[in-house]
Every structure is written in C-alpha cells, then in structure tokens.
Amino acid sequence: MTKTALAAWALICAATPVFAQTDIANEIRDISTPNEFKTTIGTLQFNQGRPTPKTVVQVYDQLDFIRGVEVFLNAMPGASMVAMRRGQRSMGAADNTFVVFEQYLDSKTLFLTGATDSIYASSFLDLSKGPVVLEYPPRAIGVLDDMWSRHIADFGDKGPDKGKGGKFLIVPPGYKGKLPSGYHLARSRTNGVWAIMLGLGAGSGDQSAGVMQILQSLKVYPLAAADNPPAVDVINASGNVANLVQSNGFSFFEDIASLVQEDPADVLDPELTGQLAAIGIVKDKPFAPDERMKRILTEAAAIGSASARTMFFKPRDPAATLYPDSAWTTPLVGGSTFLRNGVRLFDARTAYHYGHAVVAPSLMTTAPGAGMQFAVAAMDANGDWLDGGKLYRLQLPANVPAKESWSITLYDPQTRSLLQTEALQPSLSSLNEKLKPAADGSYELWFGPKAPTGKEDSFLRTAPGKGWFAILRLRGPTKPWFDKTWRPGEFEAMK
Structure with a gap:
C-alpha cells in the first residue's frame, strides 16, 4: 500500500468514530430529559432522568386531572341520561x-x-x-x-x-x-x-x-x-x-359511578372503561375518592364544562359552520355516530350531548324530506353574543325548506333549556296561525325586551341582563336546506 493510500485510510478510521459518536449523542439528547425544565404545571426536576419526589406529585396530579377532564367529556352521554332519569323520578x-x-x-x-x-x-x-x-x-x-x-x-x-x-x-x-x-x-x-x-x-x-x-x-x-x-x-x-340536565360539578362523576354499577362490566369499550378506572370508577367497587382526588376532579369538571360549552357555542370544526361569515352552526356533524371517514369526532359528540338529548339516525338523517335539521345561533351579525336587553330582527326568506313545519325557539345559555321569561314557551312556529308571512312569502321575526309596535305576533320576549341563543328547527327539511340555496338571515341588532 502506498503512503498516500495509508494516509487516506488513517483519516477514514480516525473520522468514523467521531461521526458515529456525534450522531449517537444527538439521539441520546433526543430521548433524554433535562434535569430541570419549566412547564404549565410548574418546574419539573429530574435526577439523571428520575423524577424528584415533588415532580412525582406534580405529574400524577396532572395525569389525574387530564383523565378527569377526559371522563367528563367522553362520559357526558351517560351523565345526561342519569340526570334525565333522576329528573323524571323527581x-x-x-x-x-x-x-x-x-x-x-x-x-x-x-x-x-x-x-x-x-x-x-x-x-x-x-x-x-x-x-x-x-x-x-x-x-x-x-x-x-x-x-x-x-x-x-x-x-x-x-x-x-x-x-x-x-x-x-x-x-x-x-x-x-x-x-x-x-x-x-x-x-x-x-x-x-x-x-x-x-x-x-x-x-x-x-x-x-x-x-x-x-x-x-x-x-x-x-x-x-x-x-x-x-x-x-x-x-x-x-x-x-x-x-333534567347533567351536573357541571363533582357530582357528575358520582352519577357516572352509579351508572357503571347497573350493567355488566363489558357494557363500554375498554378505552372508556380504562379512563373511568383511572379516576376510581370501577364495576363492583365503591367510588370513594380521597380529598386530594375530589379536589382534582372538581377542577376537572369545571374545565370539562368550560370545554364543552366552548365546543357547543364556538365549534372550530369548519363543518359545523353552515355558511361563510355566519353565526349559524349545526350540531349534527358526523351524524348520529359522530364519525367521519371512520374517525370519531370527539368535539362534535361532546357538543351535541352538552346541548341535546335524543340520538337517532332517523332524526339526524341528511335525506331530503326526512327527519329533522336544526341550526344554532348564539351571536348576532356583528359577532357579538345575543343580549336580552337589545332588540334584534331575523329575516327568513320565502319558501322555508321544511315539508312539515319550522320553528325558532329561544334558550338560556347557562341551562341550555327554554329561556325563562313571562312567556313559558318562547317559540315562533309555522304552526302558529297568528304568524303571517310578508307578501313575498318571507318572515320578519323580532326578539327583545319589548315588541316593536305592530310586531307582537312575530315577536319573542327576552330578558335584560340575560343572554340567550336560538335554534331554528326544520321538520322534514327539503333539498334547498341541504344544497344551501336557501339560508336564514342573521340576527341584526337594531339601534
């Protein structure tokens, strides 16, 4: 071998371990944990990858909190049923x-x-x-x-x-x-x-x-x-x-714990069963959280409720917004199974069960002329929350696409139940003989603390100091609803 070749070989042998050592060092850094770093739950500390006693407490508190929020969101369909049954028993x-x-x-x-x-x-x-x-x-x-x-x-x-x-x-x-x-x-x-x-x-x-x-x-x-x-x-x-509405507090978990005891252990899928077990809800075992766990689950219920309310009133899935630059949304994303292309739509399922009760393919179908469709609006045309102290106008174009009937009903954003005013049934409907369309077939509806003169038959009263939202229901919705060639107006705040 020539001197030149020997020199080249020596350079290769010398360089190879350096490159390998550099590569593995980067990988080790990637799979390692710093001895200390700041997070949203505080500073976490480790001794060569092993958590300090304080960090152990921080991490498990956070894990129990996360799982509590998950249970609140994922078990809401069961809690809603328990509340409905308890209300009827009352x-x-x-x-x-x-x-x-x-x-x-x-x-x-x-x-x-x-x-x-x-x-x-x-x-x-x-x-x-x-x-x-x-x-x-x-x-x-x-x-x-x-x-x-x-x-x-x-x-x-x-x-x-x-x-x-x-x-x-x-x-x-x-x-x-x-x-x-x-x-x-x-x-x-x-x-x-x-x-x-x-x-x-x-x-x-x-x-x-x-x-x-x-x-x-x-x-x-x-x-x-x-x-x-x-x-x-x-x-x-x-x-x-x-x-007949589910709790937003710690008793939510107590309701789920009681429901779990009523049925065989395999009534739920292993994932949800595992989430329940992680916070102490297990078939044939008492639900007896200590004071620490009660505190964590109480906060988890608060964050869970805040999350569900946000999903209901301001959904971020584009499929939930019915029209560009509109306050009208639909809770019927993913149908009665809340699936899209085989993927479970968790936010859609939570939002639906936070504000609605009945689940049925026949009622939630997208076949024209069948079932029911409904749209939710909690904001006006300017993007402001609907205010019970203001006067609003809503215009519905002619030929409302409903084979059977249509209605618009007002609700309390806190309870998601009928808005409480002196009118016990805050709704306007095509079944109401006093509600008359304009000459062109359209409807002009009014909402506020006092009816405009001459508009009493097309008016719903709201309460100053109290917010509200509206649901437009179409029974037997027809093709113009689904192809969006017909759309409702927006709530216009009147000066």
Missing part, C-alpha cells in the same frame, strides 16, 4: 312510567333544548329483571336509546311498523331466555333504556286528542306479564319545576 315517575307533557314542554322544566311545538312522552324502562314490552300507538315518532345515549331502535313512523303502531320486545344485555314471536325485537347493551315519543299532537292550541291517543294506546310491562298486561302509569309533567 316528578313522581317510577321506571316504566311515562311522563307526558300534555300542554307542551315549558320553561319551568329544565330539559336540554326541548321543542315546544309537539308533545313529548318519555319513560325510562328497567330491564334488570328481564325483557320489557312497549306497546305504542299509530303515527308515533319514537326512539329507544340506551343509558349511554346509544341508539337501539326507532318505533312508529320511522320504525319497522311504518307508523301503524305495534309492540317492541326490549331485551337486556346477556339475556339467554326464550324469546316469543310477534314482536319487533330490540337488544339493549344496558339494563336501562330511554323510550321517548316525539311529534305526538304536533300543532298549536288544544291537543287533548293527541294526548288521549297516548293514554289509550300506550303500554309498558314485563314480558312475564304479557298475558295480562297492567295499565301504564302516565304523569302529566307540563308545568313541573324539575331539572
């Missing part, structure tokens, strides 16, 4: 008893964004002792959801009976007994089931005929009593002062 309605709003829902009852232009009939069914039969009248629109707001079945117009009325046999999880024929079968993953009928007696004024139809045709009883079914208990809930 009215005197035991399980398998129907609560009927004979004179329509009003603002005395706190109920998530309920409508005022049709009669609700609602019951929580108890399957813990075996299957339950639900008999229902013709032309009903009804939904069965489990206690985690998961859709089970539709009945009535959108169900297998096609509006003729019929019988559903609702079967609890893990049931092995023989099932008779002659029923529409529905299998629930939970021992509790919410049955709600909507659209009964839709209209305005006296709807006693629709209520009598419910009373005469509705039955709920155990399968074991099918040969001699008892009469159903029905409670008129109109005017009841009751709360």
Whole structure:
C-alpha cells in the first residue's frame, strides 16, 4: 500500500468514530430529559432522568386531572341520561312510567333544548329483571336509546311498523331466555333504556286528542306479564319545576359511578372503561375518592364544562359552520355516530350531548324530506353574543325548506333549556296561525325586551341582563336546506 493510500485510510478510521459518536449523542439528547425544565404545571426536576419526589406529585396530579377532564367529556352521554332519569323520578315517575307533557314542554322544566311545538312522552324502562314490552300507538315518532345515549331502535313512523303502531320486545344485555314471536325485537347493551315519543299532537292550541291517543294506546310491562298486561302509569309533567340536565360539578362523576354499577362490566369499550378506572370508577367497587382526588376532579369538571360549552357555542370544526361569515352552526356533524371517514369526532359528540338529548339516525338523517335539521345561533351579525336587553330582527326568506313545519325557539345559555321569561314557551312556529308571512312569502321575526309596535305576533320576549341563543328547527327539511340555496338571515341588532 502506498503512503498516500495509508494516509487516506488513517483519516477514514480516525473520522468514523467521531461521526458515529456525534450522531449517537444527538439521539441520546433526543430521548433524554433535562434535569430541570419549566412547564404549565410548574418546574419539573429530574435526577439523571428520575423524577424528584415533588415532580412525582406534580405529574400524577396532572395525569389525574387530564383523565378527569377526559371522563367528563367522553362520559357526558351517560351523565345526561342519569340526570334525565333522576329528573323524571323527581316528578313522581317510577321506571316504566311515562311522563307526558300534555300542554307542551315549558320553561319551568329544565330539559336540554326541548321543542315546544309537539308533545313529548318519555319513560325510562328497567330491564334488570328481564325483557320489557312497549306497546305504542299509530303515527308515533319514537326512539329507544340506551343509558349511554346509544341508539337501539326507532318505533312508529320511522320504525319497522311504518307508523301503524305495534309492540317492541326490549331485551337486556346477556339475556339467554326464550324469546316469543310477534314482536319487533330490540337488544339493549344496558339494563336501562330511554323510550321517548316525539311529534305526538304536533300543532298549536288544544291537543287533548293527541294526548288521549297516548293514554289509550300506550303500554309498558314485563314480558312475564304479557298475558295480562297492567295499565301504564302516565304523569302529566307540563308545568313541573324539575331539572333534567347533567351536573357541571363533582357530582357528575358520582352519577357516572352509579351508572357503571347497573350493567355488566363489558357494557363500554375498554378505552372508556380504562379512563373511568383511572379516576376510581370501577364495576363492583365503591367510588370513594380521597380529598386530594375530589379536589382534582372538581377542577376537572369545571374545565370539562368550560370545554364543552366552548365546543357547543364556538365549534372550530369548519363543518359545523353552515355558511361563510355566519353565526349559524349545526350540531349534527358526523351524524348520529359522530364519525367521519371512520374517525370519531370527539368535539362534535361532546357538543351535541352538552346541548341535546335524543340520538337517532332517523332524526339526524341528511335525506331530503326526512327527519329533522336544526341550526344554532348564539351571536348576532356583528359577532357579538345575543343580549336580552337589545332588540334584534331575523329575516327568513320565502319558501322555508321544511315539508312539515319550522320553528325558532329561544334558550338560556347557562341551562341550555327554554329561556325563562313571562312567556313559558318562547317559540315562533309555522304552526302558529297568528304568524303571517310578508307578501313575498318571507318572515320578519323580532326578539327583545319589548315588541316593536305592530310586531307582537312575530315577536319573542327576552330578558335584560340575560343572554340567550336560538335554534331554528326544520321538520322534514327539503333539498334547498341541504344544497344551501336557501339560508336564514342573521340576527341584526337594531339601534
């Protein structure tokens, strides 16, 4: 080998370890932790990668807090159902008893964004002792959801009976007994089931005929009593002062803990079950957090509620904004499963359950002429929150795209329930005979503390010092809604 070649080889051998050493040093830095660094939860300290006692406390406090927030957001469908059931029980309605709003829902009852232009009939069914039969009248629109707001079945117009009325046999999880024929079968993953009928007696004024139809045709009883079914208990809930809305505080977690005890351990997927277990909610074990954990979960509920409110009133998914430069948003992002291309839309699911109750593909469909669509507005045309002390005008162009009816209803942003003013049912509807369109078919609607002269029939009162938001509902929405060739106006603040 020549001297030149030897010299070159020596340079290569000398240089190679340096390059390797430099490369591995960068990698070691990348996978290592500094001895001290500042974060939003304070300064964290490590001894050659091992946490100091103070850092151990900081990290686990933060982890428990994060998991508490996750549970608040992800378990909201269950907490909402528990609150709904507790509210009905406070009215005197035991399980398998129907609560009927004979004179329509009003603002005395706190109920998530309920409508005022049709009669609700609602019951929580108890399957813990075996299957339950639900008999229902013709032309009903009804939904069965489990206690985690998961859709089970539709009945009535959108169900297998096609509006003729019929019988559903609702079967609890893990049931092995023989099932008779002659029923529409529905299998629930939970021992509790919410049955709600909507659209009964839709209209305005006296709807006693629709209520009598419910009373005469509705039955709920155990399968074991099918040969001699008892009469159903029905409670008129109109005017009841009751709360059917989930908690924003520590009791939220207590409600979830009680719900978990009602059903088999596998009623939820392992991910959510793991989140619950991480904060001490486990099947067949008491939920007994110490003072430290109570403090952490109380703050987690506060941040969870703040997050849910933000998702509901100011969604950041572009799909939730209906039109450019508009305050109108839709909570129906991802449909009844809150999925897009196989991806779960967590914010959409949280926002929906924070402000709404019923989950059903038939009601949330995008097929023209079917189901229901609704839009939410909490801001005016200038981007300011709607203020109960100001006067606003809203214009709806002619040919509102609703095959059956449309309505606009006002709600309290705190409770997400009907706005409480001297008007118990703060809603304007196409079913209202006094509400007349202009000569061109459009509608001019007014909102504020005092009606403009001559506008009383197209006016809804608000309360000074109290904010509000509105929901525009379209029953049987038609093609112009979906292709957006028709759009509502914005709320204009009047000077």
